[in-house]
Amino acid sequence: MARWFARRRRPGTQTPRLRSREDAVQATRVDLHELAPSTADYLGQVAQLQLGFFMTLSFAVEHAPNDADRETVAEAAATALRKHQALLAWLRRTSDDPGAVLEPYARTRDEFQAILRTGTWDELLLGVLVARGFLDEFFAQLARGLDGADARDLAAIVAPGPEEDPLVGILHRVIAAHPERASTLAMWGRRLLGDTMLVARSALVTESKALPDDARVEPVYTELIANHTRRMDALGLTA
Numbered sequence: 001m002a003r004w005f006a007r008r009r010r011p012g013t014q015t016p017r018l019r020s021r022e023d024a025v026q027a028t029r030v031d032l033h034e035l036a037p038s039t040a041d042y043l044g045q046v047a048q049l050q051l052g053f054f055m056t057l058s059f060a061v062e063h064a065p066n067d068a069d070r071e072t073v074a075e076a077a078a079t080a081l082r083k084h085q086a087l088l089a090w091l092r093r094t095s096d097d098p099g100a101v102l103e104p105y106a107r108t109r110d111e112f113q114a115i116l117r118t119g120t121w122d123e124l125l126l127g128v129l130v131a132r133g134f135l136d137e138f139f140a141q142l143a144r145g146l147d148g149a150d151a152r153d154l155a156a157i158v159a160p161g162p163e164e165d166p167l168v169g170i171l172h173r174v175i176a177a178h179p180e181r182a183s184t185l186a187m188w189g190r191r192l193l194g195d196t197m198l199v200a201r202s203a204l205v206t207e208s209k210a211l212p213d214d215a216r217v218e219p220v221y222t223e224l225i226a227n228h229t230r231r232m233d234a235l236g237l238t239a
Contacts, residue, residue: 032145035204035220039146039154040101043091045203046139046158048105050084052113053077053132059117060124072166076128079161086157108199115195122174122181123188125167126235130189131196133231136160137224138200171235186237193228197221 036042057077064070091098116127140159143151175182201217232238 032142033147034145035217036142036145037203037205039148039150040091040095042139042143042146042154042203043087043094044101045105045108047084047087047091048102048109049112049135049139049199050080050087052109053080053128054084056113056116056124056128060121060128063121065121069170072170073125075166080132083157087154090154090157108202112195112199115192119188122171123185125171126185126189127192129165129167129171129231130192130228131199133160133165134193134196134224134228135200137227138220139203141220141224142203168235175236182237185235186232189232189237193225200224 037045054077057073057080061070061073061077064073088098091101095101112131116124116131119127136158137160140155143155143158145151146154171185175185200221204217204220
């Protein structure tokens with residue numbers, strides 16, 4: 001599979017290990033009101049991330065090897081676009097200057113999506129699957145800490161749907177046809193998880209607007225990392 005860009009791999013990021021069951025229980029006790037940003041900042045960041053996923057998947061549509069895969073990836077791109085449009089409509093209703101809210105997150109969006117595009121086509125799809133799965137769950141959870149009565153509705157917009165991600169089927173076929181790709185994809189997934197967690201962490205604030213320490217942040221990730229592991233296991237890849 002042709003590479004579009006020279007690889008610019010970051011140094012391997014150590015994936016945080018899963019905590020014990022007792023620690024997992026503590027994750028449900030995190031006070032998200034202490035960690036959540038303002039609703040405007042939440043909307044700005046998540047809307048930009050969804051736009052980024054749409055842009056990256058649209059790029060993948062252009063390079064799909066056949067029409068069937070092209071249609072499947074386009075379906076995934078459409079889901080990201082619908083979420084972006086819903087969040088943007090919300091922002092327009094609640095902000096006098098939506099552009100000013102969105103602008104600070106444009107660079108982070110582009111830098112993160114550039115990371116997803118640094119490998120082969122199947123690595124791009126896995127990257128989106130890893131990043132979108134983790135971040136959609138993270139921001140749905142974080143929405144519960146927002147002020148106001150609309151937090152539940154925002155969480156519903158962002159949360160992953162009950163259906164299987166359409167990219168999973170493509171990746172299953174790729175791995176079945178090219179089993180030698182499994183180890184490379186597994187390593188790529190582990191590296192991307194670290195970058196994805198940094199994006200999530202950047203959304204967390206305290207009342208003093210300082211990043212919370214690791215001891216407070218890590219419980220938020222416990223269930224999310226477990227779900228990521230299950231997604232990788234379902235593909236036959238080691239998380």
